[in-house]
Amino acid sequence: MNSIVTINQLEKNFGEKQVVKKISFEVQKGEILCFLGPNGAGKSTTINILSGILGYDSGEMNYKGKSIKSCLNEFKQHLGVVPQDLAIYEELSAEQNVKFFASLYGLKGRELEEKVTKALDFVGLLERRKDKAKTFSGGMKRRLNIACAIAHEPELLIMDEPTVGIDPQSRNHILDSIKKLSKHGMTILYTTHYMEEVEEISTRILIMDSGTIIAEGTKESLKEDIFDERQFILEVEEEKNLNIDDFYTIEGIKKVERKEHELTITTLKNIENLDKIIAMVIKNKAKILNLFCRTASLENVFLRLTGKSLRD
Numbered sequence: 164m165n166s167i168v169t170i171n172q173l174e175k176n177f178g179e180k181q182v183v184k185k186i187s188f189e190v191q192k193g194e195i196l197c198f199l200g201p202n203g204a205g206k207s208t209t210i211n212i213l214s215g216i217l218g219y220d221s222g223e224m225n226y227k228g229k230s231i232k233s234c235l236n237e238f239k240q241h242l243g244v245v246p247q248d249l250a251i252y253e254e255l256s257a258e259q260n261v262k263f264f265a266s267l268y269g270l271k272g273r274e275l276e277e278k279v280t281k282a283l284d285f286v287g288l289l290e291r292r293k294d295k296a297k298t299f300s301g302g303m304k305r306r307l308n309i310a311c312a313i314a315h316e317p318e319l320l321i322m323d324e325p326t327v328g329i330d331p332q333s334r335n336h337i338l339d340s341i342k343k344l345s346k347h348g349m350t351i352l353y354t355t356h357y358m359e360e361v362e363e364i365s366t367r368i369l370i371m372d373s374g375t376i377i378a379e380g381t382k383e384s385l386k387e388d389i390f391d392e393r394q395f396i397l398e399v400e401e402e403k404n405l406n407i408d409d410f411y412t413i414e415g416i417k418k419v420e421r422k423e424h425e426l427t428i429t430t431l432k433n434i435e436n437l438d439k440i441i442a443m444v445i446k447n448k449a450k451i452l453n454l455f456c457r458t459a460s461l462e463n464v465f466l467r468l469t470g471k472s473l474r475d
């Protein structure tokens with residue numbers, strides 16, 4: 164993959180406080196790169212630096228191999244930003260808002276009209292285009308915020324927690340839109356502390372905590388790297404017949420827990436022992452009603468890496 168943006172040893176302090184601690188990463192063409200981390204991790208600071216809103220203390224930022232400082236106008240022309248706080252004019256209509264932002268990128272005349280219509284249609288607000296933003300729900304305002312950022316069809320779209328505090332329907336709409344934009348070739352850098360969103364849309368993830376990137380990879384590789392265990396969950400009948408100690412005689416078993424009808428068995432991933440587990444249940448004269456294998460979640464990955472939960 165080609166890298167669009169390369170960040171090298173980026174550092175930002177607010178007074179004595181080190182907020183971004185010499186981080187390095189790349190944004191590759193066509194990906195949906197999710198920045199996942201708890202509040203205060205430094206995600207917004209990092210992307211505010213990248214989008215030119217904030218300065219930085221040291222490090223390098225390149226756009227297609229050139230220093231961003233040396234080609235700032237070119238870079239900004241290809242950049243769309245959806246800030247965490249809404250950046251729309253309440254007294255203007257949806258259409259006027261999008262027009263205003265798109266015209267900042269030099270669009271005018273028929274092309275402007277067409278792109279504004281396309282952006283409003285894309286976020287599902289075309290029918291409300293003449294209505295003032297102040298009459299919109301929180302979710303609709305968020306969608307309008309996105310329309311303002313995409314009308315000029317940027318190559319790279321940076322989105323800072325665009326779904327915070329909105330209803331599930333608008334949230335789904337936004338996530339679907341992001342997947343569609345990606346299919347059309349847009350590269351997306353997306354920050355969030357919602358794991359489910361990362362699970363749904365990311366093609367790659369950077370996990371950030373306390374100003375550093377603590378892990379990087381696809382959701383599959385992150386889970387794979389960190390976990391050498393898997394869990395079998397068995398729903399059983401006649402569970403009182405089960406002798407838990409018997410299961411520990413099976414190679415690879417690390418933990419066996421029984422909660423009413425549910426038997427949770429944690430075992431080493433590289434040891435094939437499911438046949439022995441099933442045989443043991445049958446030997447104990449219990450009956451298996453259902454069985455599934457639990458894969459590791461990103462929440463668990465974060466917990467393992469930092470010892471704390473993402474939503475603390």
Ligand SMILES: Nc1ncnc2c1ncn2[C@@H]1O[C@H](COP(=O)(O)OP(=O)(O)OP(=O)(O)O)[C@@H](O)[C@H]1O
Nearest residue numbers: 177180182200201202203204205206207208209356
């Ligand atoms: N202008 C500022 N002055 C001083 N400290 C700041 C400033 N902006 C951010 N910080 C601090 O920097 C740290 C990182 O904040 P940042 O907003 O980048 O985190 P975040 O991961 O984006 O979290 P959130 O999801 O809450 O936005 C926090 O401790 C925050 O309080």
